[in-house]
Structure formats: C-alpha cells, structure tokens
Amino acid sequence: MPPPGDPRGRRVAGALLAAAGLVGVVLAGVVLALGGSADVLGPTEVSPQPGFVPGAVDALVAIVRAVRAVAPFAALLGLAVFFATWSLGALDRRRRLVARLARIEYSGIDRVSGRESPRGPARWVRRQVRGTGLAVLAIVLVGATSGIENEVTNGPLRPVEALTDTLADGRPVTFVLQGPDITFMDDSAIEVARMGDLVDDAPFPMIPFGKHLFNLDGKSALQLSIPDAVFARLSGEAVSSTCVGRTVLVDDTVGSEVGETISLNGTRLRVAGVLDGVAQMNRSIAILADSTARDCVLHGTSSAFFGAIALTGDRDAVDDVLVRAQVEASAVTEAHFLEENRDFWRANATPLILQLILYLALFSGFAAAGERQSALQRNIREIGMLNATGVDFRALQAIEMRRALSITVRATVIAAPLMVPVAAAFNASELGVQIGVGLVEVSVGFSITLVAMLAASRRALSQFRRRLDLPMAVKG
Amino acid sequence: MITARAVAKSYLGVEVLHDVDLHVPAGSFALLTGPSGSGKTTLLNLLAALDAPDGGSIRVDDTEVTALRGRQRARHRARHGHVFQRSGLLAGLTLRENIEAAHLLAGHPVDLEWVDHLAERLGVRALLDVTASRVSGGQGQRAALIRSLAHRPPLLFADEPTASLDTASKHTIHEVLREVVANEGTTVLMVSHDAISLDYATDVTRLVDGGVESDAEATGEAESSRREAP
Numbered sequence: 001m002p003p004p005g006d007p008r009g010r011r012v013a014g015a016l017l018a019a020a021g022l023v024g025v026v027l028a029g030v031v032l033a034l035g036g037s038a039d040v041l042g043p044t045e046v047s048p049q050p051g052f053v054p055g056a057v058d059a060l061v062a063i064v065r066a067v068r069a070v071a072p073f074a075a076l077l078g079l080a081v082f083f084a085t086w087s088l089g090a091l092d093r094r095r096r097l098v099a100r101l102a103r104i105e106y107s108g109i110d111r112v113s114g115r116e117s118p119r120g121p122a123r124w125v126r127r128q129v130r131g132t133g134l135a136v137l138a139i140v141l142v143g144a145t146s147g148i149e150n151e152v153t154n155g156p157l158r159p160v161e162a163l164t165d166t167l168a169d170g171r172p173v174t175f176v177l178q179g180p181d182i183t184f185m186d187d188s189a190i191e192v193a194r195m196g197d198l199v200d201d202a203p204f205p206m207i208p209f210g211k212h213l214f215n216l217d218g219k220s221a222l223q224l225s226i227p228d229a230v231f232a233r234l235s236g237e238a239v240s241s242t243c244v245g246r247t248v249l250v251d252d253t254v255g256s257e258v259g260e261t262i263s264l265n266g267t268r269l270r271v272a273g274v275l276d277g278v279a280q281m282n283r284s285i286a287i288l289a290d291s292t293a294r295d296c297v298l299h300g301t302s303s304a305f306f307g308a309i310a311l312t313g314d315r316d317a318v319d320d321v322l323v324r325a326q327v328e329a330s331a332v333t334e335a336h337f338l339e340e341n342r343d344f345w346r347a348n349a350t351p352l353i354l355q356l357i358l359y360l361a362l363f364s365g366f367a368a369a370g371e372r373q374s375a376l377q378r379n380i381r382e383i384g385m386l387n388a389t390g391v392d393f394r395a396l397q398a399i400e401m402r403r404a405l406s407i408t409v410r411a412t413v414i415a416a417p418l419m420v421p422v423a424a425a426f427n428a429s430e431l432g433v434q435i436g437v438g439l440v441e442v443s444v445g446f447s448i449t450l451v452a453m454l455a456a457s458r459r460a461l462s463q464f465r466r467r468l469d470l471p472m473a474v475k476g
Numbered sequence: 477m478i479t480a481r482a483v484a485k486s487y488l489g490v491e492v493l494h495d496v497d498l499h500v501p502a503g504s505f506a507l508l509t510g511p512s513g514s515g516k517t518t519l520l521n522l523l524a525a526l527d528a529p530d531g532g533s534i535r536v537d538d539t540e541v542t543a544l545r546g547r548q549r550a551r552h553r554a555r556h557g558h559v560f561q562r563s564g565l566l567a568g569l570t571l572r573e574n575i576e577a578a579h580l581l582a583g584h585p586v587d588l589e590w591v592d593h594l595a596e597r598l599g600v601r602a603l604l605d606v607t608a609s610r611v612s613g614g615q616g617q618r619a620a621l622i623r624s625l626a627h628r629p630p631l632l633f634a635d636e637p638t639a640s641l642d643t644a645s646k647h648t649i650h651e652v653l654r655e656v657v658a659n660e661g662t663t664v665l666m667v668s669h670d671a672i673s674l675d676y677a678t679d680v681t682r683l684v685d686g687g688v689e690s691d692a693e694a695t696g697e698a699e700s701s702r703r704e705a706p
Contacts, residue, residue, distance in 0.1 A: 105567075385564030386577070390551065390584075392547045471521045
C-alpha cells in the first residue's frame with residue numbers, strides 16, 4: 001500500500017474507508033430491518049441469558065450518553081470562540097487577517113485541474129462542496145444517529161408498556177411467562193388448558209395474551225390477542241361471531257383510521273381503535289380478540305398463550321397461584337420484565353447502532369483529514385511562500401484552526417434544517433426506531449464534526465510541514 | 477553581514493555546491509551571478525535559511541544559521557526580506573493585505589507610511605487596494621518587493637526578482653534597491669544573471685559549477701558582461 005502521505009495512498013485509503021462505511025451502513029440497515037436479530041455483525045444472536053450485557057456495550061453506551069451530555073456545552077463554547085474571534089477581528093488587524101485567510105483559498109487556483117477557480121455563486125458552491133459540504137454530511141449523519149441509541153433500547157418496550165397501561169389501567173401488574181426467558185422476543189408459551197387453570201385459581205384478574213407474527217397490510221406485524229371480554233371493553237364493541245366485520249386495534253404506524261378495513265394475513269378486519277406510539281421495532285402492532293385470532297387469522301392453529309398479565313403487584317401471591325395450579329412459569333414484576341427486555345435490546349441491537357455511529361464518525365474524520373490535506377497541497381506554493389518569508393507553522397495552524405471552526409459553523413447552519421427531512425425520511429422507512437432531531441442532536445453533530453475538523457486540520461498541516469520542500473515551493 | 481565557509485550541498489547524490497566561501501559586507505548591494513545550474517539559487521536558499529547545507533558554516537551577523545531548527549529558522553527568516561522570481565501573492569487578498577500578511581502573522585510591525593512610499597516609488601500605489609488576482613505579473617512582483625521591505629529588514633535576499641520584467645521595470649526595481657541600501661543601510665544579496673544588475677551591484681560573486689570563481693576571473697567576466705549589456 002502506498003505511504004499515508006502519498007495522494008494515491010490517500011485515495012486508496014479513502015475508497016477503502018468509504019466502502020467499509022457503506023457496507024457497515026447497509027449491514028446495519030439490514031439488521032435493523034430484520035429486527036436486530038440477524039447474525040451479521042457482532043453479538044447479534046438472541047442471548048441465552050437475556051440479562052447479560054457485554055461490558056463493552058455498556059461502555060459505548062456510556063460514551064454516547066456522555067457525548068450527548070457534553071455536546072451542547074462544547075457547541076456553545078465553539079460558537080462563543082467563533083463569535084469572540086470574529087468580534088475581536090474588528091479591533092485587531094492580525095486577527096482580521098487570520099479570519100480572512102481562513103475564509104479564502106490561498107491561491108484561488110485549482111491546481112488539480114490547472115484552471116482558475118470559478119467566480120461568483122459557482123465558486124461559493126464549489127467551496128462549500130469541498131469543505132463545508134463534507135462537514136454538513138458529517139453533522140447530519142453523526143448528529144441524527146446519536147439520537148437513535150435511546151430509541152433502540154427503549155423503543156421495543158413501548159408496546160409492552162402500552163399494553164399493560166391499556167389492560168391494567170395504571171394498576172400494578174405482574175407478568176406470568178413460561179420458562180426462564182422473559183424477553184418479549186422469546187417464544188415461550190403456556191398451554192391454553194394450563195392458562196385456564198391459572199385464571200380460575202387466581203384471586204385477582206388475570207389477562208392471558210397471545211403473540212403472533214403476521215403481515216398487516218404488507219407490513220411485518222406483531223399481533224397480540226387478548227380475551228374477548230377485555231377486547232370488547234377496550235374497543236367499546238361486542239366481538240362479532242363471524243369473521244366478516246370483526247374488529248382490531250392497531251398502532252398509528254399502520255396509517256389507518258378508525259372504521260377503515262385492513263388486511264391481517266389475508267383476513268379483512270375493521271379498525272376499532274388506533275394506539276399511539278406502540279410499534280415494536282420494525283413491526284406494527286395489532287391487538288385482536290382471542291376468538292378473532294383463533295377463528296379468523298390463525299385458523300385454529302394457536303394452542304397456547306405467550307403469557308398473562310396478573311393485575312396485582314404482589315409477586316408472591318402470583319407465585320402461590322402458580323404452585324397451586326402446578327404451572328411451571330415465572331412471575332416477574334413489570335419493572336423486572338422491562339429491565340430484562342432493555343438489557344436484551346442493549347445486548348443485541350445497540351452494538352449495531354454504535355458500530356453505525358462509529359463508522360460514520362470515522363468516515364467523517366478521515367474524509368475531513370483527506371480534504372484538508374488535499375486543500376493544503378493545492379496551495380503549497382502560497383503556503384510555502386508565507387513560510388519562506390517567516391510565517392511559522394504555529395501561525396498557519398491558527399489560520400487552519402480558524403478555518404475548521406468557520407467551516408463547522410457554516411455547515412451547522414446548513415445541516416440543522418437538513419436534519420429534519422433526513423430524519424423524516426429515516427422515520428418514514430419504518431425501521432422501527434425513530435430519529436428525533438433537536439438541539440442535542442445538532443450540537444452532537446457540531447461538536448463531533450468540529451473535533452474531527454480540528455484534528456484533521458492539525459494532522460494535515462503536520463503532514464504538510466514534513467513534506468514541504470521550501471526551495472521547490474518558492475521556485476519560479 | 478553574511479559569512480559562509482566551506483558550504484556544500486548535494487541533491488540526490490549530485491553535488492551542487494562544494495567548498496563555497498562567501499563574504500557579504502553589511503550595507504552592500506551584493507550580486508550572485510553565474511551561468512544556469514551553477515548553484516546560485518541553491519546558495520541563496522542556504523544563506524536565507526530556506527534550506528540546510530550538508531556541510532560548512534553560514535553566519536548572518538551573530539547567528540549561526542546552520543544551527544537553527546524549525547521555528548527558530550522561521551523567526552530568523554522573518555527578520556529579513558525575501559523576494560523570489562515569482563511574486564507568490566495570495567490571490568484572494570489585496571496587494572496591501574499581501575504586503576502586511578506575512579509580517580502581521582510573524583508578529584512584526586509594518587510601517588504603513590514606508591509601504592506607501594515604496595508603492596509610490598514602484599508605481600503601484602493606486603493598486604494597493606486591488607485584489608492580487610487582478611494585477612499584472614510585473615505589478616505583482618513590485619508588490620512582492622514592497623512586502624519584502626515593509627518591515628525595513630537589515631538584509632534582503634532576492635532571487636532573480638526582475639527575471640520576467642521589462643527593462644524599465646528592471647531599472648526601477650534596481651534603483652529602489654540601491655536607495656534602500658544607501659538610505660536604510662540594508663544589505664542586499666541578489667541572484668541575477670541579468671546584465672543590468674552589474675550596473676547597480678557593489679560586490680559581485682560569480683559561481684561556476686558549484687564553486688566560487690576567483691575574484692580576477694569574476695571581475696573580468698563582470699566587465700565583459702557590462703560591455704555586452706544593451
């Protein structure tokens with residue numbers, strides 16, 4: 001491989017990095033589209049012990065959260081420095097000159113093509129695409145993805161929380177689940193007959209529910225089924241005895257209104273209610289009455305329940321019922337259940353997202369370094385002349401630092417409004433996680449890009465210094 | 477005052493300078509001349525601390541230039557004036573900003589009245605606020621000369637500054653340099669193979685094949701060049 005300073009080496013390295021980044025992004029997208037369970041990158045298999053979270057993941061999550069916590073202050077500091085130096089430029093000729101040099105190309109000549117740079121708007125656009133354009137991309141990508149991690153961890157738990165809130169109406173609940181695996185993703189089941197015993201024996205209300213994966217109007221859907229009586233109470237309608245005209249509750253990602261007819265695995269159902277924000281990762285959600293699921297959608301193949309929600313917070317009481325009914329199941333509190341699920345997602349999906357962020361950050365950093373190095377090389381004669389006449393590299397460093405800050409500020413002004421449609425497009429793809437764009441995301445993008453630009457400028461200038469041949473640079 | 481002793485320099489195994497001894501007295505207008513490839517520019521670059529010799533000693537006043545490193549070399553260069561064959565102006569800045577830039581960045585004050593005087597003398601005063609990309613090569617070269625003199629340096633290194641100029645411009649630049657030597661006490665060391673320069677120089681050193689030609693040979697050559705000059 002050519003040495004790092006060699007232009008061909010930079011191009012090869014850039015191409016490799018771009019390819020790696022692209023592959024990473026595509027893989028992460030695919031994995032997310034598959035519900036985070038594909039064994040493609042890292043520890044993505046369903047963990048046999050859902051409570052297990054690799055230490056490295058915890059550390060990375062902590063880093064992302066720390067960046068999000070610190071970024072607004074860093075961005076504020078960066079802006080303060082920018083405006084302070086801008087203001088001081090009015091009083092100080094040297095500062096004004098540094099700011100001016102940081103705004104312009106030293107030579108005004110594009111030595112790559114050998115032509116004079118275009119003038120007017122074309123020149124402005126070209127300049128933005130070179131430095132600022134790159135920074136805009138970095139801010140949009142890094143900033144937007146920084147907001148995903150929380151969504152990955154918490155997003156899948158929303159339907160569970162929504163379900164318990166809906167069924168228990170705010171009362172404390174205890175989950176009853178078959179076997180030791182207590183995440184929402186496992187396939188444990190309690191037989192119908194056993195569940196019947198439990199419901200009969202329990203001195204508190206027990207609401208069994210099923211869990212099935214079906215296609216809802218062309219979208220992957222998680223279907224929950226609950227007792228007819230509970231469904232009737234929630235929908236406000238009696239459950240019909242024939243499939244035609246039966247009702248369903250759906251979440252708003254399905255995009256249906258109350259009264260519309262939708263297709264669930266080929267069965268036409270009428271929407272009786274719309275739930276807000278309960279889509280599970282990559283899946284819309286549909287809640288059916290047990291009889292509807294059994295008679296119309298599952299066609300009688302269902303012989304078990306995923307679990308039951310006991311409307312009591314007394315776990316010991318639930319354990320007593322399980323012993324009396326001789327059902328081998330686990331009784332877990334809602335908090336415990338949610339915590340286990342959170343750990344599951346953190347162990348299986350968060351590493352992918354962190355890899356995605358890491359790829360994007362690295363890609364941005366290396367691309368920025370290449371761009372700055374290329375820009376310096378294009379201006380080797382002018383910079384060489386400045387150095388020959390006595391301007392040391394510390395002064396040139398000040399110009400390049402100022403340029404990095406200016407580029408980042410300009411790029412943020414462009415990127416911040418761009419993040420809205422980018423987030424909207426991402427959210428419309430219904431990968432199951434939502435990007436929220438706010439000041440934190442903008443400041444994360446700003447801070448990481450600024451650090452990358454500063455480091456890139458410093459590295460580029462340092463390499464330029466080592467390679468600078470002064471006699472050649474000033475030669476006529 | 478510049479004193480060089482036994483200076484040697486090679487590039488890629490090819491010896492460009494060998495055993496060069498040179499003395500440039502303070503306040504002189506010294507000329508380095510010789511045929512193409514004789515090592516004039518290489519020697520000037522070594523004396524101006526743009527490059528480092530392979531051997532020998534170079535003293536500028538009390539400073540041993542060969543002992544300087546990194547930022548010290550840049551600071552040393554900043555004290556002196558430098559003008560090259562190419563103006564090397566920054567296209568996006570005005571001539572005035574170009575003149576000030578290097579000195580402000582190096583932390584040296586610029587005497588603006590002196591700059592205006594030099595600009596007047598060199599015929600570019602009206603162009604000082606024009607962007608460098610919009611002036612001609614000759615006008616840019618005059619601005620480069622002003623840049624090199626703006627901080628009233630004790631020593632000016634000039635590498636064929638008039639090579640691409642018309643005869644009138646060449647005379648103007650040489651006259652200004654002679655005035656600077658006479659009035660400011662500046663030492664000028666100029667590389668040139670332009671015959672006009674011989675009319676202005678007070679000291680002439682001729683390089684041949686990387687070495688200094690003897691004084692007698694140099695004087696004879698200088699006289700010969702002067703006679704051939706138009």
